[in-house]
Amino acid sequence: MATVKIILDKRTNRSDGTYSINFQICHNRKTTTRSSKIYVLESDWDNESKTIKKSNTQHKLLNIKLKKEYADIQSQLLIADDVKVQEFLKPAIQPQKPIEIKKTIFQFANELINQLKADNKIGNAWVYESTINVLRTFYTTDDLYFEAIDYEFLTRYNSFLVKRNIKHNTVYLYLRTIRIFYNKAIKLKIVDKGLYPFDDYKLRPEKTKKRAVETDILKAINNVELPIDTPSWDNRNYFVLSFYLIGISIVDLCLLTKENIKGGRILYKRRKTGKWYDIKLQAEAEEILNHYKGRSKYLLPIADDKAINDERLMRGIKYKTKVINKYLSRIAKDLKIDQKITTYTARHSWATIAKKAGFSIELIAEALGHEYGNRTTAVYLDNFDQSVIDDANSTVIKLIQ
Structure with a gap:
């Protein structure tokens, strides 16, 4: 019976220090490997659970992809006869390009801002710019992906803003704008809808003070x-x-x-x-x-x-x-x-x-x-x-x- 394992192939590392995650397939004492086209640092790999650690900013997306491909290979091997399994084992690892680099939230937001300015929707562009500028004070590197925005992230970010004495409705505006980014990214297939965090993290504005006078x-x-x-x-x-x-x-x-x-x-x-x-x-x-x-x-x-x-x-x-x-x-x-x-x-x-x-x-x-x-x-x-x-x-x- 053919078996498949997920391994981090440490025989050769790339110029950026990452290694390829491969599927190791064994049948009748013959072994071959297939690349998952996913490359990670050794420090980002959990060898026990065979998953990518949270230290990798794209860990959610990559683990989903890895799990799906693993299940697909298992399914193919399960229904294959001996001849087909032998054919399955023939391909050797070929040099593979890494998976397409996804847009960060900052890159995605800047594209939206430029489009709004081109459409003369300056007010909305300023709100988006303000949201991104404040987000950068919390997440100071450029590698923030939509997959990293989860309930825990939003909770920590909310606490960060509150500690800076930012008014409740301003905090609400910043978080609501991130939600707008996320919804647009889902529609453009940049992030999986199943990762949407705002079903659990509810946003509620505070009733504003009376602005009318007698x-x-x-x-x-x-x-x-x-x-x-x-x-x-x-x-x-x-x-x-x-x-x-x-x-x-x-x-x-x-x-x-x-x-x-x-x-x-x-x-x-x-x-x-x-x-x-x-x-x-x-x-x-x-x-x-x-x-x-x-x-x-x-x-x-x-x-x-x-x-x-x-x-x-x-x-x-x-x-x-x-x-x-x-x-x-x-x-x-x-x-x-x-x-x-x-x-x-x-x-x-x-x-x-x-x-x-x-x-x-x-x-x-x-x-x-x-x-x-x-x-x-x-x-x-x-x-x-x-x-x-x-x-x-x-x-x-x-x-x-």
């Missing part, structure tokens, strides 16, 4: 006397204009041009979601825009209208957003407001004030571009007439005058 606080910010055409005055205007346009994000606000104004309305596509918005240009908003008319190719002189590419443009807006928040913080401090005021406050506050003014959650959700309720049933509901949302916005704006 009407009287917004009224105070809107009406505080500031010297005209100073940074404080300008940045307050940008914040208030975001509120007047139903909480438009600062990125979208910065990128508005005269082409976005049609028939007394602002029409724009939200950069983050790709959703289109149609907002009536209320008199209060129009007054602010008229003040900055002609200063830039954009409606507001915030974004760099000479930026050479989209990434440079977005980096500039990101910096200007920090500047706006800095001045909002100063204004709040001068007004003795003990709540944090940022560009996010405008959107959250608009929704809160609209709700307290008696408008339905459904109307508020549609004004903000959100889905409300069950998706299946939502398709049967008529959209609110645009004039109803216009009237709601007019009412909310008047409450902070």
Whole structure:
């Protein structure tokens, strides 16, 4: 009866110090070997269990491959007659190329980042870059493969981030992004789906603190006397204009041009979601825009209208957003407001004030571009007439005058 063993062939080592793992086949005192095309260091080989140790970063993938090929050879020998076994023994070891080197997580992520930048999805590219940069502080060498990401790895990485006093939701963002990498790698057949670790390692964000503020606080910010055409005055205007346009994000606000104004309305596509918005240009908003008319190719002189590419443009807006928040913080401090005021406050506050003014959650959700309720049933509901949302916005704006 033919037998097969797995051995580490230490007769010849390669230039990188690795040895070939072979299948040794014996039958009627005749022996031959077949290469598995797997090469490892002697220190990475467990001769007792005939497996590759965890010290090899690809040990999971390679052990799966080794086990499968071993089982295949056993099956072939089991059903073969004596003649076929003799034929099976004929091939001698031929020089074999090592198995294809798999992409590391860092290589894979960099390809995704480059593609996102090419598609002008700069925000997502930055999230991916940030995730990879932080991961490198934990795993400092380049040989991190998807097979190494298991429950134990994720647990240790989570502890590492927590010890660095990184906020819970930021930790969640980093781990969620690694999960995105893993899911994409599975679809591209870079890693086996059976190794997926996130079925056991659950991710849960922490509920964020309330970002909305009451009407009287917004009224105070809107009406505080500031010297005209100073940074404080300008940045307050940008914040208030975001509120007047139903909480438009600062990125979208910065990128508005005269082409976005049609028939007394602002029409724009939200950069983050790709959703289109149609907002009536209320008199209060129009007054602010008229003040900055002609200063830039954009409606507001915030974004760099000479930026050479989209990434440079977005980096500039990101910096200007920090500047706006800095001045909002100063204004709040001068007004003795003990709540944090940022560009996010405008959107959250608009929704809160609209709700307290008696408008339905459904109307508020549609004004903000959100889905409300069950998706299946939502398709049967008529959209609110645009004039109803216009009237709601007019009412909310008047409450902070």
